[in-house]
Amino acid sequence: MHVRNHHDLVSDNKVSGAVYTPKKLADFVSQQIIKYVNLIETSKTIRILDPALGDGELLVCLLNNLDLPKNVKIEVYGFEINSNALHNAKIRLEQFPNISVFFKKGDFLEYIFKEFKFGNLPQVNILNGFDIIIANPPYVRTQILGTKKSQLISKQFDLSGRIDLYYPFVVGISKVLRPNGIAGIIVSNRFMTTKSGSKVRNELIDKFDLLHTWDLGDTKLFSAAILPAVLVVRKKGDKQSIQPLFTTIYETSKPSRKITSDAISALNENGIVKIRDGRNFQVKHGKLDTEGHQYGVWRLLTKKNISWLRKVEDNSKGTFRDIGKIRVGVKTCADKIFIRNDWNEMNLNCRPELLKPLSTHHIAQSYKTLTLKNPRQILYPHEVVDGQRKAVDLTKYPCSHAYLLSNRKLLEKRKYLIDSGRKWYEIWVPQDPDAWKYPKLVFNDIADQPKFWMDFSCSVVNGDCYWIVPKDPSEIDLLWLAAAIGNSSFIIYYYDLCFNNKLYAGRRRFITQYVEKFPLLDVHSSLGQSIVQKSKQIFELTPSKIADSLKLEVNSMIWKGFTGNSNCII
Numbered sequence: 001m002h003v004r005n006h007h008d009l010v011s012d013n014k015v016s017g018a019v020y021t022p023k024k025l026a027d028f029v030s031q032q033i034i035k036y037v038n039l040i041e042t043s044k045t046i047r048i049l050d051p052a053l054g055d056g057e058l059l060v061c062l063l064n065n066l067d068l069p070k071n072v073k074i075e076v077y078g079f080e081i082n083s084n085a086l087h088n089a090k091i092r093l094e095q096f097p098n099i100s101v102f103f104k105k106g107d108f109l110e111y112i113f114k115e116f117k118f119g120n121l122p123q124v125n126i127l128n129g130f131d132i133i134i135a136n137p138p139y140v141r142t143q144i145l146g147t148k149k150s151q152l153i154s155k156q157f158d159l160s161g162r163i164d165l166y167y168p169f170v171v172g173i174s175k176v177l178r179p180n181g182i183a184g185i186i187v188s189n190r191f192m193t194t195k196s197g198s199k200v201r202n203e204l205i206d207k208f209d210l211l212h213t214w215d216l217g218d219t220k221l222f223s224a225a226i227l228p229a230v231l232v233v234r235k236k237g238d239k240q241s242i243q244p245l246f247t248t249i250y251e252t253s254k255p256s257r258k259i260t261s262d263a264i265s266a267l268n269e270n271g272i273v274k275i276r277d278g279r280n281f282q283v284k285h286g287k288l289d290t291e292g293h294q295y296g297v298w299r300l301l302t303k304k305n306i307s308w309l310r311k312v313e314d315n316s317k318g319t320f321r322d323i324g325k326i327r328v329g330v331k332t333c334a335d336k337i338f339i340r341n342d343w344n345e346m347n348l349n350c351r352p353e354l355l356k357p358l359s360t361h362h363i364a365q366s367y368k369t370l371t372l373k374n375p376r377q378i379l380y381p382h383e384v385v386d387g388q389r390k391a392v393d394l395t396k397y398p399c400s401h402a403y404l405l406s407n408r409k410l411l412e413k414r415k416y417l418i419d420s421g422r423k424w425y426e427i428w429v430p431q432d433p434d435a436w437k438y439p440k441l442v443f444n445d446i447a448d449q450p451k452f453w454m455d456f457s458c459s460v461v462n463g464d465c466y467w468i469v470p471k472d473p474s475e476i477d478l479l480w481l482a483a484a485i486g487n488s489s490f491i492i493y494y495y496d497l498c499f500n501n502k503l504y505a506g507r508r509r510f511i512t513q514y515v516e517k518f519p520l521l522d523v524h525s526s527l528g529q530s531i532v533q534k535s536k537q538i539f540e541l542t543p544s545k546i547a548d549s550l551k552l553e554v555n556s557m558i559w560k561g562f563t564g565n566s567n568c569i570i
Helices: 023-036 057-065 083-093 108-116 147-157 166-176 198-207 303-314 398-406 415-419 476-486 489-498 526-541 545-563
Strands: 045-050 073-080 099-105 130-135 177-188 208-215 228-235 245-252 258-260 271-275 280-289 299-301 326-328 355-359 377-379 382-385 388-391 440-444 452-455 465-468
Touching (some): 023 057, 023 177, 073 083, 083 099, 108 166, 166 177, 198 228, 245 299, 299 303, 299 489, 377 398, 440 476, 452 476, 476 489, 476 545
Parallel strands (some): 045 130, 073 099, 208 245
Antiparallel strands (some): 177 228, 208 228, 245 280, 271 280, 280 299, 326 465, 355 377, 382 388, 440 452
């Protein structure tokens, strides 16, 4: 996906430079499109569109790979907002004889806004739709575009949440591809598993036959920090739908005897593959599963995996969602002021009174937090009065007042907070201060291995972590059980099978929409109670070799509870 100068939409200080499609990937997408293009059924004019041209690499590769009869006419259309890139693309396309080129300096989404009008495509040259679309849409968070533009995009394309600019591009492509036409689209893989991507997943399944999806994971095909995916789809028409294929490739530390030149070539293999730069990747091929509905998370499943998941479901007694609401931590939007680990170095007479212990990823560990010499604390200027959260009266806390006043100019730069009617010294997202006092299960957002720990310190949870308090605060056993399951190797396998939202270096996102679906065992069963008791022992004995040994025991018990196999063999 392009990370581009979107001059009409994005300020230059937010998006600079351009990262266009590498030739190796452009060739791959082109070749996959051509596999599904049945030229016999097309008219004598084939119409091709690239809605985000860049330097034309995708079109050049596609045309180089097309093997057409001489009597077939080709018309190539494209949109590009960057004048230099558009000029270069035109020069590159001139090398192809007998091709009509219709390039437009402008934005594809603006065209959709002005011309499409929810079903009305008045321009004659677009009216019949396109036979082939090849696209690498811009990858820009709509929040960067500004509130008005972001709201316009969300409204026009019926999207919500933290959407990316390629979302409406995908929707727009569905409007201008003719029935039975083929599209190959390079996108970020995050839409497959996020809540904000659910509308795009629905649009894709509703308007297209999904032919093959490749999750290219952490292959680092782009210089930008983006995990790409490739979609090859067919606009629904009179052809019968097929079971969509799904391929994933992620870096692994496991050894391999297979060697290939690069990550793209590795997609032709199965299992662990080593590429020439020394990295090892695990390549998996199977069918695309969407959890049985159009908004569901996309995942790769085989018959073996389906059978395994059914066994887990049969042995489950609810999910983490049943314990209580999963909440994200506080967000200050001024961490350097509110969060520090050197408060104790201040003179005791001027140390802020409103300091509270803070749970953050720096202390993350399974079951029990690390003990740091200088732990972070947060100046927390909120309280609950008569059941309502409010900002504290700073005049009651002179040291906190003096400290915040010394940083007032910086804090008032958070104009969005002031504009929302809040006091200048408030935290942007303070969460529920009345809930901190209860025992809670905390886990950090991003980690290569899950880290769920029990907290009895009444700490405030930072925004890099999530936390759960039981609906009934007396049901603490549910937290002990969840801590054991959350820290198990079972949950890693379950996560990768069901969500597979990995970042670079094998890191995973442990966010609400995934963790709330983690399965639970019956906490009242003999196995459940045994796990609870051992979890409590682990907490008390950590760190020690005995605790480490107990963790292994609990891990085996969890596998046995869910799968009937205590040896962790899949």
